[in-house]
Amino acid sequence: MLILLSGIIIDIDHFFSNPIFDPNRCSINFHPLHSYIAIFIYFSFLFFKKTRIYGIALLIHILADMVDCYMINLN
Numbered sequence: 541m542l543i544l545l546s547g548i549i550i551d552i553d554h555f556f557s558n559p560i561f562d563p564n565r566c567s568i569n570f571h572p573l574h575s576y577i578a579i580f581i582y583f584s585f586l587f588f589k590k591t592r593i594y595g596i597a598l599l600i601h602i603l604a605d606m607v608d609c610y611m612i613n614l615n
């Protein structure tokens with residue numbers, strides 16, 4: 541439940557941006573929680589047993605967004 545929630549929390553980032561959803565925008569490095577620094581922090585979560593599961597959840601979200609970016613670049 542908490543794991544799922546952490547994946548949703550990072551999505552709040554998408555709601556703060558204007559427009560909320562733009563299919564032609566890459567969210568990686570656009571939102572503060574999707575910056576390379578943030579990704580680095582999520583990655584560091586993997587090294588601690590207590591935060592590892594959150595790191596995985598957050599990195600899955602980043603990965604999903606990265607796939608979106610890749611699809612944009614193909615068009």
Ligand SMILES: [Zn+2]
Pocket residue numbers: 550551554567574601602605
């Ligand atoms: Zn995202």
